[in-house]
Amino acid sequence: MHQNHLHQAALAHYKAKIAEAKAHLEIYFNYAIGIGEHSNLLDEVKKWTKHLAEAEECLASLEENF
Secondary structure, eight states, X not given: OOOOHHHHXXXXXXXXXXXXXXXXXXXXXXXXXXXXXXXXXXXXXXXXHHHHHHHHHHHHHHHHHO
């Protein structure tokens, strides 16, 4: 199946967003002690969880429809 460059770029964009969100969440879940003076870790976890879910949803939509 031939994919054009725009489609490939969109897929790569959402895959990168997923990787970024997972990296942040991994740090918060596994290395929170090294974060320092981050007063509201739960807000950060919720923010990155939302970013992750949105990117996964967008990627799935592109893969399902194109």
